Amino acid sequence: MPTPLLKTDPNFHESGRRFFRDFSPGDDFYEALIDAHNGLSDEQSEALNARLILLLANHIGDLRVLREALQAAKAAA
Amino acid sequence: MGAYVNPIYPYKAPTDLKATPPLRKPLIVIGAGPVGLAAAVDARLQGLDVLVLDDDKTVSVGSRAVCYAKRSLEVLDRLGVADPACALGVSWNIGRTFLEEDEVYQFNLVPDAGHKRPGMINLQQYHIEEMLIARALELGADIRWQHKVTAVTRHDDHVTLTVETPDGTFDIEADWLVVADGARSPVRRHLGLDIEGRVFQDRFLIADVIMKADYPAERWFWFDPPFHPNQSVLLHKQSNNVWRIDFQLGWDADPEEEKKPEKVIPRLQAMLGDDRPFELEWVSIYTFQCRRMTDFRHGRVLFVGDAAHQVSPFGARGANSGFQDVDDLMWKLALVMKGQAPDKLLDTYALDRQFAADENIMNSTRSTDFITPKSRTSKTFRNQVLALAKHHPFARKLVNSGRLSVPSFLTSSLLNTPDAEAFEGHMVPGAPMDDAPVHRVEQGAGQDAWLLDQVGNHFSCLLFADAVPSAEVLAQLQALQSGPLPVVPLIVAPRAIEVPGLKVVVDAQSWVTKRYDGKAGTTYLLRPDQHVVARWRSFDNGKLQQALARATCN
Numbered sequence: 001m002p003t004p005l006l007k008t009d010p011n012f013h014e015s016g017r018r019f020f021r022d023f024s025p026g027d028d029f030y031e032a033l034i035d036a037h038n039g040l041s042d043e044q045s046e047a048l049n050a051r052l053i054l055l056l057a058n059h060i061g062d063l064r065v066l067r068e069a070l071q072a073a074k075a076a077a
Numbered sequence: 078m079g080a081y082v083n084p085i086y087p088y089k090a091p092t093d094l095k096a097t098p099p100l101r102k103p104l105i106v107i108g109a110g111p112v113g114l115a116a117a118v119d120a121r122l123q124g125l126d127v128l129v130l131d132d133d134k135t136v137s138v139g140s141r142a143v144c145y146a147k148r149s150l151e152v153l154d155r156l157g158v159a160d161p162a163c164a165l166g167v168s169w170n171i172g173r174t175f176l177e178e179d180e181v182y183q184f185n186l187v188p189d190a191g192h193k194r195p196g197m198i199n200l201q202q203y204h205i206e207e208m209l210i211a212r213a214l215e216l217g218a219d220i221r222w223q224h225k226v227t228a229v230t231r232h233d234d235h236v237t238l239t240v241e242t243p244d245g246t247f248d249i250e251a252d253w254l255v256v257a258d259g260a261r262s263p264v265r266r267h268l269g270l271d272i273e274g275r276v277f278q279d280r281f282l283i284a285d286v287i288m289k290a291d292y293p294a295e296r297w298f299w300f301d302p303p304f305h306p307n308q309s310v311l312l313h314k315q316s317n318n319v320w321r322i323d324f325q326l327g328w329d330a331d332p333e334e335e336k337k338p339e340k341v342i343p344r345l346q347a348m349l350g351d352d353r354p355f356e357l358e359w360v361s362i363y364t365f366q367c368r369r370m371t372d373f374r375h376g377r378v379l380f381v382g383d384a385a386h387q388v389s390p391f392g393a394r395g396a397n398s399g400f401q402d403v404d405d406l407m408w409k410l411a412l413v414m415k416g417q418a419p420d421k422l423l424d425t426y427a428l429d430r431q432f433a434a435d436e437n438i439m440n441s442t443r444s445t446d447f448i449t450p451k452s453r454t455s456k457t458f459r460n461q462v463l464a465l466a467k468h469h470p471f472a473r474k475l476v477n478s479g480r481l482s483v484p485s486f487l488t489s490s491l492l493n494t495p496d497a498e499a500f501e502g503h504m505v506p507g508a509p510m511d512d513a514p515v516h517r518v519e520q521g522a523g524q525d526a527w528l529l530d531q532v533g534n535h536f537s538c539l540l541f542a543d544a545v546p547s548a549e550v551l552a553q554l555q556a557l558q559s560g561p562l563p564v565v566p567l568i569v570a571p572r573a574i575e576v577p578g579l580k581v582v583v584d585a586q587s588w589v590t591k592r593y594d595g596k597a598g599t600t601y602l603l604r605p606d607q608h609v610v611a612r613w614r615s616f617d618n619g620k621l622q623q624a625l626a627r628a629t630c631n
Contacts, residue, residue, distance in 0.1 A: 007471070009471055012471075021480070023474060026475045027440070027477065031443055034446060034455050037455065045453075049454075076464045077464065
């Protein structure tokens, strides 16, 4: 089995910014994510999530990583 | 087993406080809760006369605040009550989070060794208050029970209070007033001062249960457990066989109905899963807000603790941040009252603690939003974080069942002198000091000790040295102690050295050197509340004096 390429260790960070607590960068992202859905209907939220996945998938680009991510998401259900 | 019996403190008629014209006291503290009492103890340690007024005659009824974080214990060490608190309290570092029946995430509050105090102790609020009262009285604080402040009038250079007692009403004046009268703060309301933020639409049931149980001393948090489906539950061990259990009920729950023992007992039985005997010591239903006053300072009136800011309970950031308010305020107030620093130093109390309050509100709001999602999408994300957390470390880090109280890094404080040289690690200007084990050198004998116990209550200068400093530096270090703003030097050496007239600690295991990136010559200037305020790679008395002036607004 090839070495996995998908990062599943904590990886949230921001260049030039110092975090004194290890939970802070992940919490920053999570808050931004939930805030982005504020005031949206369930349908609008679903659509937002779809657009977000597409943007991030293109940013990652590497199809092997994306296949692993799809696999991991399915496996955790 | 047995329920706690509240002590009754004696009422003293205010014959010595009544006068025409009114008496003028240098410092009055309103409120004898944990935060007001800590302020009174700290005032006495700073040599200030202090009068404490409280409308009640006992300590907290019911346990209320439970968790005291490591930084609070360090503050309580400085105040002289951490030993009894830790002796009676339940120390813990591990928190476990469960989804349904499975553990999904575990945290350790103090993953690295080398700290005097544990990550957290659990102790009923009434015990902490009793300890602080004993300490305040021992230090000569004047505490008056059944003295209710009904009016406060602000003047440029003092305040006038109207006080109601069983023997009638009288006026008294104070040069400075510290307001620690709690979340509902009658003084804040009386002065018409605003406090703004967010109300959360959820209700929680607190039960303090007396029972024999052998669960470990850990924080256990459940999302959607089988015994309380679709809601969260939190379990904490307190002292003397008292356990705190916190059930999320939802906004539609009827608070009066849910408080009844016939409703509470079946919930507990379902959770405990057996027929072990237990007694209810305390039951209450709470809702909460995350909000703060716009300004913690109003001239001669300084707000601390819940009176100034409130958070959700997930994270134990209430009483803990109140102790940090006192820690920040009292040395500044003492310097101003003694004429050693200008009045504007107290503005930095407001700025620094408002910054900290915002951080506490942000963290406790995030926890609350994770625990009680406000929309379907938010709930989906929460549940899928929990699902991924079973397999993937990154998702475990996102699980937010409360980010437990840690002190703020006051990196934007106006009192800091910014670094001009490079350093490794977290001990930046504004950082709350990391503790470390050391040996104290006294008359040639080494003694185990802790770094934080060597500093505090006054400015300190930490100098890392591998040999006795030059005669010139030595003379400057000795002179620091007798300046108008005394700074107490402390030499940190890798092995025992004799330095005439100065205290030395030996950092045999290099804990201090590592945490402070303490290459030989490195010098730290430390605030009386154990925060870094400036640092350099070599000792320069001129730079140190400039930084000291800056740290005191002089």
